[in-house]
Amino acid sequence: MDLVQKQKSLQDYTKSLFLEGILDSQFLQLQQLQDESNPDFVSQVVTLFFQDSDRILNDLSLSLDQQVVDFKKVDPHVHQLKGSSSSIGAQRVKNACVVFRSFCEQQNVEACHRCLQQVKQEYYLVKNRLETLFKLEQQIVASGGMIPAVELGF
């Protein structure tokens, strides 16, 4: 695949993530913060998000598996994940966290278990898609090309 085709693939792929609602306009904001002086800003922040989220999801699993669930522990974790996902534009993860929080408020353990599964699903989805996106970018850069800006008409 030549460079131009690779760039087109990347654009199409990125667009699809927006169209599917996996990413929202906040991700575009992140891209605006990247420039020659900070060429890896997006992947750095996203990597932090992955590390943070892996840890939070682990803690959440442990907390919800306790005999007596301490919602005072569960809710802050969900709040944090909601915040981070919102900040990087991971829309579906954020939305799943919003639902999760409402069940935390109701102290509904069963529903919370389901919510956790949902959050994990959305998280693994966005993680997978973003990792693919970064690989596509790396291939372009390795071929000596520039990452094309995404025109989305938002």
Place this chain on the structure above:
Amino acid sequence: MNKGCGSGSDSCLSSMEEELHVLAVDDNLIDRKLVERILKISSCKVTTAENGLRALEYLGLGDPQQTDSLTNVMKVNLIITDYCMPGMTGFELLKKVKESSNLKEVPVVILSSENIPTRINKCLASGAQMFMQKPLKLSDVEKLKCHLLNCRS
């Protein structure tokens, strides 16, 4: 781009001797990174703190026994703080700043993901300069800077 503020080096900063030094407080690492980057792109000097206590220490309002008395010679021109933080909330931090004779003139901006009117009102009533929604955008900081600079002159 906010044309009212100009762009690049020809900004309203040319009327100031120094760049804005902002203290950004947020317990969320990703949000700290974001705010820091946004502020740096907007030509601000940035210091970050991960909670209210650290912020107060940096400002010289910490526990007198623990704080170095020669703390921060680098004057802070603006504090941007998250509202929801464990331990000391952004609201409590705001109040401590406004209660201090040294620091009460420093504008404090509160950031929150939730637009709750009672929350907004109590922050503004306690002296917050502005209440802004998270996540922060580049355009938000441009607006904020113009607002602050207009207030100064």
